[in-house]
Amino acid sequence: MNTIKKRIGIVGARGHTGAELIRLIAAHPVLELVFVSSRELDGQRVADHIDGYQGELRYASLDPAGVAAQGADVVILALPNGKAAPYVEALDAAKPDTLILDLSADYRFDERWYYGLPELTRNKWRGEKRISNPGCYATAVQLSIAPLKDLLAAPPVCFGVSGYSGAGTTPSDKNDPEKLRDNLMPYSLTGHMHEKEASRHLGLPVEFMPHVAPHFRGLTVTTNLYLARPMKREDILARFHHAYDGEKLVKVLDEAPWVSLIADKHHTELGGFAMSVDGKRVVVVATLDNLLKGAATQAIQNINRAIGVDEYTAIPLEK
DSSP, rough: OOOSEEEEEEEEEEEEHHHHHHHHHOSSSSSSEEEOOOOOTTSSSSTTTOOOOOOOOOOEEEOHHHHTHHHHSSEOOOOOOTTHHHHHHHHHHOOTTTTTESSSTTTTOOOOEEEEEHHHHHOOOOOEEEEOOOOOHHHHHHHHGGGGGGGGGHHHHHHHOGGGGGGGGEEEEGGHHHHHTTTEOOHHHHHHHHHHHHHHTTTTTOOOEEEOSSEEEEEEEEEEEEBBSSSOOOHHHHHHHHOOOOOOTTTEEOOOOOOGGTOOOEEEEEEEEEETTTSEEEEEEEEEOTIIIIIIHHHHHHHHHHTSTTTTOOOOOOO
Protein backbone atom coordinates (compact mmCIF):
# COMPACT_ATOMS: atom_id res chain seq x y z
CA MET A 1 0.00 0.00 0.00
CA ASN A 2 1.09 3.57 -0.70
CA THR A 3 2.03 4.79 2.80
CA ILE A 4 2.81 8.45 2.03
CA LYS A 5 0.16 10.40 3.92
CA LYS A 6 -2.27 12.44 1.87
CA ARG A 7 -3.54 15.64 3.47
CA ILE A 8 -7.32 15.91 3.16
CA GLY A 9 -9.85 18.60 4.05
CA ILE A 10 -13.64 18.84 4.10
CA VAL A 11 -15.67 21.92 3.19
CA GLY A 12 -19.19 21.94 4.64
CA ALA A 13 -18.46 19.46 7.40
CA ARG A 14 -21.38 20.30 9.70
CA GLY A 15 -23.88 18.04 7.93
CA HIS A 16 -24.66 14.38 8.51
CA THR A 17 -22.45 13.25 5.61
CA GLY A 18 -19.56 15.37 6.87
CA ALA A 19 -19.69 13.53 10.19
CA GLU A 20 -19.56 10.16 8.43
CA LEU A 21 -16.63 11.30 6.30
CA ILE A 22 -14.69 12.41 9.37
CA ARG A 23 -15.20 8.98 10.99
CA LEU A 24 -14.07 7.14 7.85
CA ILE A 25 -11.02 9.38 7.40
CA ALA A 26 -10.08 8.98 11.10
CA ALA A 27 -9.71 5.22 10.49
CA HIS A 28 -7.81 5.63 7.20
CA PRO A 29 -4.10 4.67 7.18
CA VAL A 30 -3.17 7.08 4.37
CA LEU A 31 -5.52 10.07 4.70
CA GLU A 32 -4.70 12.74 7.30
CA LEU A 33 -7.48 15.20 8.09
CA VAL A 34 -5.94 18.70 8.12
CA PHE A 35 -8.99 20.97 8.01
CA VAL A 36 -12.75 20.88 8.37
CA SER A 37 -14.60 23.99 7.28
CA SER A 38 -17.90 24.98 8.90
CA ARG A 39 -19.21 28.47 9.58
CA GLU A 40 -21.58 27.35 12.32
CA LEU A 41 -19.00 25.31 14.25
CA ASP A 42 -16.03 27.68 13.76
CA GLY A 43 -13.49 27.26 16.56
CA GLN A 44 -15.07 24.18 18.15
CA ARG A 45 -13.14 20.92 18.54
CA VAL A 46 -14.05 18.25 15.99
CA ALA A 47 -13.66 15.58 18.69
CA ASP A 48 -16.45 17.23 20.72
CA HIS A 49 -18.89 16.65 17.85
CA ILE A 50 -17.77 13.39 16.22
CA ASP A 51 -17.64 10.05 18.03
CA GLY A 52 -14.61 8.14 16.86
CA TYR A 53 -12.47 11.20 16.13
CA GLN A 54 -9.54 11.96 18.42
CA GLY A 55 -7.21 14.92 18.17
CA GLU A 56 -7.17 18.67 18.65
CA LEU A 57 -8.33 19.71 15.18
CA ARG A 58 -10.95 22.48 15.26
CA TYR A 59 -13.58 23.50 12.76
CA ALA A 60 -12.68 26.67 10.84
CA SER A 61 -14.76 29.04 8.73
CA LEU A 62 -12.85 29.10 5.43
CA ASP A 63 -13.78 30.96 2.28
CA PRO A 64 -12.62 29.58 -1.12
CA ALA A 65 -9.25 31.36 -0.88
CA GLY A 66 -8.83 30.06 2.66
CA VAL A 67 -9.52 26.50 1.54
CA ALA A 68 -7.03 26.82 -1.34
CA ALA A 69 -4.39 28.22 1.05
CA GLN A 70 -4.49 25.01 3.11
CA GLY A 71 -2.52 23.24 0.38
CA ALA A 72 -4.33 19.92 0.91
CA ASP A 73 -3.79 17.00 -1.48
CA VAL A 74 -7.49 16.10 -1.41
CA VAL A 75 -10.52 18.35 -0.83
CA ILE A 76 -14.07 17.06 -0.34
CA LEU A 77 -16.83 19.58 -1.06
CA ALA A 78 -19.89 18.67 1.05
CA LEU A 79 -21.91 21.77 0.21
CA PRO A 80 -25.51 22.37 -0.89
CA ASN A 81 -26.15 22.33 -4.64
CA GLY A 82 -24.92 25.43 -6.43
CA LYS A 83 -22.13 26.31 -3.97
CA ALA A 84 -19.10 24.37 -5.23
CA ALA A 85 -17.83 26.49 -8.14
CA PRO A 86 -15.95 29.22 -6.18
CA TYR A 87 -14.00 26.55 -4.27
CA VAL A 88 -13.16 24.65 -7.44
CA GLU A 89 -11.99 27.87 -9.12
CA ALA A 90 -9.81 28.81 -6.13
CA LEU A 91 -8.23 25.34 -6.00
CA ASP A 92 -7.71 25.34 -9.78
CA ALA A 93 -5.80 28.59 -9.48
CA ALA A 94 -3.74 27.74 -6.39
CA LYS A 95 -3.00 24.02 -6.82
CA PRO A 96 -4.51 22.46 -9.96
CA ASP A 97 -3.35 18.94 -9.07
CA THR A 98 -5.55 18.92 -5.94
CA LEU A 99 -7.91 15.95 -5.99
CA ILE A 100 -11.40 17.43 -5.62
CA LEU A 101 -14.41 15.27 -4.82
CA ASP A 102 -17.76 17.04 -5.00
CA LEU A 103 -20.75 15.55 -3.18
CA SER A 104 -23.33 17.93 -4.67
CA ALA A 105 -25.07 17.68 -8.03
CA ASP A 106 -23.02 20.58 -9.46
CA TYR A 107 -20.68 18.50 -11.65
CA ARG A 108 -22.67 15.30 -12.24
CA PHE A 109 -23.55 16.54 -15.73
CA ASP A 110 -20.09 17.92 -16.57
CA GLU A 111 -18.15 15.80 -19.09
CA ARG A 112 -14.85 17.08 -17.69
CA TRP A 113 -15.53 15.46 -14.32
CA TYR A 114 -15.40 11.72 -13.66
CA TYR A 115 -18.77 10.46 -12.40
CA GLY A 116 -17.80 8.03 -9.66
CA LEU A 117 -20.27 5.20 -9.23
CA PRO A 118 -17.50 2.58 -9.04
CA GLU A 119 -19.61 -0.51 -9.67
CA LEU A 120 -20.82 0.97 -12.98
CA THR A 121 -18.18 3.52 -14.02
CA ARG A 122 -14.93 2.08 -12.62
CA ASN A 123 -13.60 1.38 -16.12
CA LYS A 124 -14.33 4.93 -17.30
CA TRP A 125 -11.91 6.60 -14.87
CA ARG A 126 -8.97 8.08 -16.77
CA GLY A 127 -7.03 9.52 -13.87
CA GLU A 128 -9.21 12.62 -13.48
CA LYS A 129 -8.51 14.77 -10.42
CA ARG A 130 -12.09 16.04 -10.46
CA ILE A 131 -14.64 13.50 -9.23
CA SER A 132 -18.40 13.98 -8.96
CA ASN A 133 -19.95 11.70 -6.34
CA PRO A 134 -23.39 10.29 -7.34
CA GLY A 135 -26.59 11.10 -5.49
CA CYS A 136 -27.91 8.58 -2.97
CA TYR A 137 -31.16 7.82 -4.80
CA ALA A 138 -29.36 7.90 -8.16
CA THR A 139 -26.94 5.23 -6.91
CA ALA A 140 -29.77 2.88 -5.88
CA VAL A 141 -31.75 3.54 -9.06
CA GLN A 142 -28.83 2.88 -11.40
CA LEU A 143 -27.68 -0.27 -9.61
CA SER A 144 -31.27 -1.58 -9.81
CA ILE A 145 -31.58 -1.01 -13.56
CA ALA A 146 -28.12 -1.46 -15.09
CA PRO A 147 -28.10 -5.29 -15.38
CA LEU A 148 -31.36 -5.18 -17.41
CA LYS A 149 -30.70 -2.04 -19.48
CA ASP A 150 -30.64 -3.86 -22.81
CA LEU A 151 -33.96 -5.67 -22.14
CA LEU A 152 -36.30 -2.79 -21.37
CA ALA A 153 -39.53 -2.14 -23.25
CA ALA A 154 -40.38 1.14 -21.45
CA PRO A 155 -38.83 3.66 -19.04
CA PRO A 156 -38.25 2.20 -15.57
CA VAL A 157 -40.57 3.59 -12.89
CA CYS A 158 -38.96 4.04 -9.45
CA PHE A 159 -40.76 4.69 -6.15
CA GLY A 160 -38.32 6.03 -3.55
CA VAL A 161 -38.61 6.45 0.21
CA SER A 162 -35.79 8.02 2.23
CA GLY A 163 -35.11 8.73 5.86
CA TYR A 164 -35.09 12.40 6.77
CA SER A 165 -31.30 12.65 7.10
CA GLY A 166 -31.40 12.90 3.30
CA ALA A 167 -33.01 16.33 3.66
CA GLY A 168 -29.89 17.71 5.37
CA THR A 169 -29.56 19.79 8.52
CA THR A 170 -31.19 23.04 7.37
CA PRO A 171 -34.67 22.97 8.97
CA SER A 172 -37.54 22.18 6.59
CA ASP A 173 -40.77 20.15 6.50
CA LYS A 174 -38.76 17.25 5.07
CA ASN A 175 -36.55 16.87 8.16
CA ASP A 176 -39.03 17.89 10.85
CA PRO A 177 -39.71 14.72 12.91
CA GLU A 178 -43.03 16.14 14.15
CA LYS A 179 -44.39 16.73 10.64
CA LEU A 180 -43.07 13.34 9.51
CA ARG A 181 -44.55 11.41 12.44
CA ASP A 182 -47.01 8.77 11.10
CA ASN A 183 -46.54 10.34 7.66
CA LEU A 184 -45.04 9.77 4.22
CA MET A 185 -44.19 13.02 2.48
CA PRO A 186 -44.11 13.07 -1.36
CA TYR A 187 -42.03 15.76 -3.11
CA SER A 188 -40.47 16.57 -6.52
CA LEU A 189 -42.60 13.88 -8.15
CA THR A 190 -41.33 14.72 -11.64
CA GLY A 191 -37.99 16.15 -12.66
CA HIS A 192 -36.13 15.38 -9.40
CA MET A 193 -32.38 15.97 -9.74
CA HIS A 194 -31.68 12.26 -9.21
CA GLU A 195 -34.19 11.36 -11.96
CA LYS A 196 -32.21 13.52 -14.39
CA GLU A 197 -28.93 12.13 -13.08
CA ALA A 198 -29.90 8.46 -13.37
CA SER A 199 -31.39 9.06 -16.84
CA ARG A 200 -28.22 10.78 -18.00
CA HIS A 201 -25.77 8.16 -16.76
CA LEU A 202 -27.84 5.10 -17.68
CA GLY A 203 -28.50 6.58 -21.13
CA LEU A 204 -32.25 5.96 -20.92
CA PRO A 205 -35.23 7.80 -19.43
CA VAL A 206 -36.01 6.96 -15.82
CA GLU A 207 -39.17 8.01 -13.95
CA PHE A 208 -38.67 8.61 -10.24
CA MET A 209 -41.03 9.60 -7.40
CA PRO A 210 -39.33 10.38 -4.06
CA HIS A 211 -40.86 10.45 -0.56
CA VAL A 212 -39.55 11.18 2.93
CA ALA A 213 -40.45 8.88 5.85
CA PRO A 214 -40.09 9.28 9.64
CA HIS A 215 -36.95 7.12 9.98
CA PHE A 216 -33.58 8.90 10.16
CA ARG A 217 -31.29 7.06 7.74
CA GLY A 218 -31.54 4.60 4.89
CA LEU A 219 -33.52 4.63 1.66
CA THR A 220 -35.56 2.19 -0.38
CA VAL A 221 -36.13 2.31 -4.13
CA THR A 222 -38.72 -0.03 -5.65
CA THR A 223 -38.30 -0.17 -9.43
CA ASN A 224 -40.83 -1.50 -11.93
CA LEU A 225 -39.19 -2.77 -15.14
CA TYR A 226 -41.12 -3.73 -18.27
CA LEU A 227 -39.18 -6.26 -20.36
CA ALA A 228 -39.10 -6.47 -24.15
CA ARG A 229 -39.43 -10.27 -24.01
CA PRO A 230 -40.58 -12.77 -21.38
CA MET A 231 -37.88 -13.72 -18.88
CA LYS A 232 -37.58 -16.31 -16.13
CA ARG A 233 -36.80 -15.15 -12.62
CA GLU A 234 -33.65 -17.27 -12.49
CA ASP A 235 -32.36 -15.53 -15.65
CA ILE A 236 -32.97 -12.10 -14.09
CA LEU A 237 -31.19 -13.19 -10.91
CA ALA A 238 -28.30 -14.57 -12.95
CA ARG A 239 -27.82 -11.17 -14.60
CA PHE A 240 -27.65 -9.42 -11.21
CA HIS A 241 -25.27 -12.01 -9.77
CA HIS A 242 -23.06 -11.71 -12.85
CA ALA A 243 -23.02 -7.92 -12.50
CA TYR A 244 -22.38 -7.70 -8.78
CA ASP A 245 -21.05 -10.90 -7.24
CA GLY A 246 -17.51 -9.52 -7.57
CA GLU A 247 -18.49 -6.32 -5.78
CA LYS A 248 -17.81 -5.96 -2.08
CA LEU A 249 -20.38 -3.18 -1.60
CA VAL A 250 -23.35 -4.64 -3.50
CA LYS A 251 -25.27 -7.69 -2.25
CA VAL A 252 -27.85 -9.51 -4.35
CA LEU A 253 -30.51 -11.11 -2.16
CA ASP A 254 -33.44 -13.37 -2.99
CA GLU A 255 -35.96 -11.57 -0.78
CA ALA A 256 -36.73 -7.84 -0.93
CA PRO A 257 -34.34 -6.03 1.46
CA TRP A 258 -35.53 -4.04 4.49
CA VAL A 259 -34.40 -0.49 5.08
CA SER A 260 -34.20 -1.10 8.85
CA LEU A 261 -31.37 -3.59 8.21
CA ILE A 262 -29.23 -1.26 6.05
CA ALA A 263 -28.74 1.62 8.53
CA ASP A 264 -25.03 2.11 9.34
CA LYS A 265 -24.01 -0.44 6.67
CA HIS A 266 -21.70 0.51 3.83
CA HIS A 267 -23.19 -1.58 1.01
CA THR A 268 -26.28 -1.63 -1.21
CA GLU A 269 -28.73 -4.54 -1.10
CA LEU A 270 -30.76 -5.55 -4.17
CA GLY A 271 -33.55 -8.11 -3.98
CA GLY A 272 -37.17 -8.99 -4.54
CA PHE A 273 -37.08 -9.78 -8.28
CA ALA A 274 -40.85 -10.31 -8.31
CA MET A 275 -42.03 -11.42 -11.77
CA SER A 276 -45.40 -10.93 -13.41
CA VAL A 277 -47.18 -14.07 -14.61
CA ASP A 278 -46.31 -13.35 -18.25
CA GLY A 279 -42.61 -12.84 -17.43
CA LYS A 280 -42.53 -9.40 -19.03
CA ARG A 281 -42.37 -7.33 -15.85
CA VAL A 282 -40.01 -7.52 -12.88
CA VAL A 283 -39.90 -5.45 -9.69
CA VAL A 284 -36.50 -4.90 -8.05
CA VAL A 285 -36.02 -3.43 -4.56
CA ALA A 286 -32.82 -1.62 -3.51
CA THR A 287 -31.81 -0.34 -0.08
CA LEU A 288 -28.75 1.61 1.00
CA ASP A 289 -27.72 3.98 3.78
CA ASN A 290 -28.04 7.39 2.14
CA LEU A 291 -25.21 8.82 4.29
CA LEU A 292 -22.78 5.95 3.55
CA LYS A 293 -22.97 4.11 0.21
CA GLY A 294 -25.22 7.01 -0.84
CA ALA A 295 -22.53 9.56 0.03
CA ALA A 296 -19.52 9.18 2.38
CA THR A 297 -18.56 5.54 1.69
CA GLN A 298 -18.79 6.07 -2.05
CA ALA A 299 -16.63 9.20 -1.69
CA ILE A 300 -13.94 7.16 0.08
CA GLN A 301 -14.15 4.45 -2.61
CA ASN A 302 -13.48 7.11 -5.25
CA ILE A 303 -10.71 8.83 -3.30
CA ASN A 304 -8.96 5.52 -2.56
CA ARG A 305 -8.79 4.69 -6.25
CA ALA A 306 -7.58 8.17 -7.15
CA ILE A 307 -4.74 8.14 -4.58
CA GLY A 308 -3.64 4.63 -5.60
CA VAL A 309 -4.68 2.50 -2.62
CA ASP A 310 -7.12 -0.41 -2.47
CA GLU A 311 -10.64 0.78 -3.24
CA TYR A 312 -12.03 -0.53 0.07
CA THR A 313 -9.33 0.87 2.38
CA ALA A 314 -10.90 2.00 5.71
CA ILE A 315 -14.39 0.93 4.60
CA PRO A 316 -15.88 -1.62 7.05
CA LEU A 317 -17.00 -4.62 4.99
CA GLU A 318 -19.73 -7.07 5.99
CA LYS A 319 -18.48 -10.59 6.60
